[in-house]
Amino acid sequence: MAIEKASSPKSPQPIPKEEVTDSPTEGHLDEEKLKKFYIGSIDQGTTSTRFIIFDGLGQPVAQHQLEFTQNYPHPGWHEHDPKEIVETVELCIEQATQDFLDQGHEIEDIKAVGITNQRETVLVWDRETGEPLHNAIAWPDTRTKGLVRQLKEKEGADELKNICGLPLSTYPSSVKLVWLLQHDKAVKKAYDEGRLVFGTMDTWLLYNLNGGKEKNVLVTDATNASRTMFMNLETTEYDDRLLDFFKLDRKKLTLPKIVPSSDAKEFGTLAKGLLKGIRIAGCLGDQSAALVGQQAFKPGRAKNTYGTGCFLLYNVGEKPVISKHGLLATVAYDFGGKRKPVYALEGSIAVAGSGVKFLMDNLGFISSSNKISELASSVEDNGGVVFVTAFSGLFAPYWIDDAKGTIFGITQYTEQGHIARATLEATCFQTKAILDAMEKDSGHKLAELAVDGGMSSSNLCMQTQANIIGIPVDRPAMRETTALGAAIAAGFAVGVWKEFDELKEINQKDRVVFEPNISAEASAKMFKKWSRAVEMCRGWVDTDESNGEED
Incomplete structure (x- = not known):
């Protein structure tokens, strides 16, 4: 990726890292071997979706990106169409994979797929039909400001952060779900009848990419679950004290199973398209994925x-x-x-x-x-x-x-x-x-x-x-570190890499x-x-x- 040059004659010029590093890291990668391994990465962001195929050295070899509609129905409100997002993911996978094949590669060269996604965005759907019950409420949405003020006055509000790590604000998923239950009749009816499924974007994508209600894959990873205010940080499991605070009944609400971010089985397989049958083996919230990618x-x-x-x-x-x-x-x-x-x-x-x-x-x-x-x-x-x-x-x-x-x-x-x-x-x-x-x-x-x-x-x-x-x-020269992080998680699950030391040289050049x-x-x-x-x-x-x- 070329470095942008600003027009001003006083434009800052970056220094190549090798000039400020005392001793460049010696390479330990089996480059010839890793060039033959490929990992796909779904990067579902706030404004666009992309699918990138990386080689085992962390270099992109094929990619496709699509923007999707941003809905702002009222001041401070920010929504996404759940079905449109699934469509953009599927289209990006097909286009990038076709490019990969056109380069002379084979589908079998792709060992697994990882997912990284916008966090805190809330989706709700009907467990019986698999249909969304409301637009996704995006993480920057601030419609819950009044609700947050009310919740801060409740007994026990000050203790939440010590359990889940998050303060009460418009940011986490919890308050968005409570708002939906208070303001949307279809969501409340599904909850009362025990049909309501709650998920963040990773859960919604995994559910649909696995085939929807037929396979009924309902999972999330610990990084995404830790953004909901429902998960205990120490145990990485749902905590009844947190759910009780928000007056949520686990008998009426289906919550996704929390699993590790790197797993060869829990996330299922792609149900259709060019990559049908390929394992989904990694899942990380976008910011965690970037940390791993770095x-x-x-x-x-x-x-x-x-x-x-x-x-x-x-x-x-x-x-x-x-x-x-x-x-x-x-x-x-x-x-x-x-x-x-x-x-x-x-x-x-x-x-x-x-x-x-x-x-x-x-x-x-x-x-x-x-x-x-x-x-x-x-x-x-x-x-x-x-x-x-x-x-x-x-x-x-x-x-x-x-x-x-x-x-x-x-x-x-x-x-x-x-x-x-x-x-x-x-x-x-x-x-x-x-x-x-x-x-x-x-x-x-x-x-x-x-x-x-x-x-x-x-x-x-x-x-x-x-x-x-x-x-x-x-x-770094290659700045798709979020997608790279999801690829790394998937690669670990299927044995492309086995130890963190093997990743030292990935994306370190230039x-x-x-x-x-x-x-x-x-x-x-x-x-x-x-x-x-x-x-x-x-x-x-x-x-x-x-x-x-x-x-």
């Missing part, structure tokens, strides 16, 4: 993915760490067998690439998202503009549900380039806030940040990130590093201004708002 297998390693939102995960090892500074505790990955689950601290930013999309679609600043660096580089700095991109409130470490997107510092001097630069900076500032919280929770300062995702292609954005956090930013190039004092001054803007963006939602419904 090979952050040791405690203290971290990655930041700049997608629709931005998600920073920090490996804390085999014991969960409950944050005292606004972060989430989550399962990083669970590769099963004799291995214990590995946990992470997570900081979630609701708006990253979606901020760029807002400038493009809503304001017409740019014709395509990859033009953002060019526009932002047309000015020397942000011109005093600070953009708090709180379109869905502010997530970690702030958790301000009543914040709204707010631009400060606009004058007659302000140009589009200043707002574009401030949009990129908003993600970088929130990343800094999360890293500060992680340092307080873990007691350790991160030495380097591995990055991936669409916005990481911007040299300007990554240099800005390095300047704001004051540590190097390490970017990485580049952005070193900070401003003083710590200048960085602190910028962050202080951002922090002041965050405090000023509070309180835009009426306190008497009911169940997230806008006036």
Whole structure:
């Protein structure tokens, strides 16, 4: 993948990683052997679906991507058509596989398929018919703001985080399901009659890809289950204390079985198409998949993915760490067998690439998202503009549900380039806030940040990130690390790789590093201004708002 060149003559130039590494890692891969193994990866994201076929060295050899419809029926609401998403997955598999065959490969060369998916998005369907009962409620949806305020007043609300690792907010799956039960008659009727199936996107895809109600495969992995607020982090099983808090009766609600992220049997097989009969052997929530794709297998390693939102995960090892500074505790990955689950601290930013999309679609600043660096580089700095991109409130470490997107510092001097630069900076500032919280929770300062995702292609954005956090930013040449992580989980299950050491060299070639190039004092001054803007963006939602419904 080519490195984007910004138009400004002062555009930052990344440093090849081998120039900043004392001793390049010696290769231990049997490259000739691994070139003959292929793993498919379904990457079902918030705005698009893709299917990528990787070789055993972690290099993509065929891929296809499709966008799907984003539905916004009311302010703050965000929905997806469940059937459309399944269709995009099936089409992407067919197109990428046909390309793979056209290159001269055989279906038998593909050893397994993995799945990675948007998390917290909620789907409900009828156990008897297999039909969805409502559009999927997407993870950024904020219709539950009023409900969350009510739940925070309930007895026991303060104890939830110690069990499941998540605070009450509009983010987790739990409150979306409760909202559906309160507001949709068909969903409530199915629940009362014991027909309601609940799942996150992985469960819905696995159910359909296996053939729907005939096979009735209802599973999820521990990384996705840990985003629902229904799973006990320590046991990786559903906890009745959590379900009771949300007044959910397990006799009326079908919950998917929680299994490890890497398993050769539990996820079933593809029921139709060119890959009919191929095993689905890996499943990871998208941010966990990116952590695996970055090979952050040791405690203290971290990655930041700049997608629709931005998600920073920090490996804390085999014991969960409950944050005292606004972060989430989550399962990083669970590769099963004799291995214990590995946990992470997570900081979630609701708006990253979606901020760029807002400038493009809503304001017409740019014709395509990859033009953002060019526009932002047309000015020397942000011109005093600070953009708090709180379109869905502010997530970690702030958790301000009543914040709204707010631009400060606009004058007659302000140009589009200043707002574009401030949009990129908003993600970088929130990343800094999360890293500060992680340092307080873990007691350790991160030495380097591995990055991936669409916005990481911007040299300007990554240099800005390095300047704001004051540590190097390490970017791989192949940035499909989320899909790669799902492929790795599937590959482990079927024996393509057996130990983490075998993955050391995967996706390590042609990485580049952005070193900070401003003083710590200048960085602190910028962050202080951002922090002041965050405090000023509070309180835009009426306190008497009911169940997230806008006036």
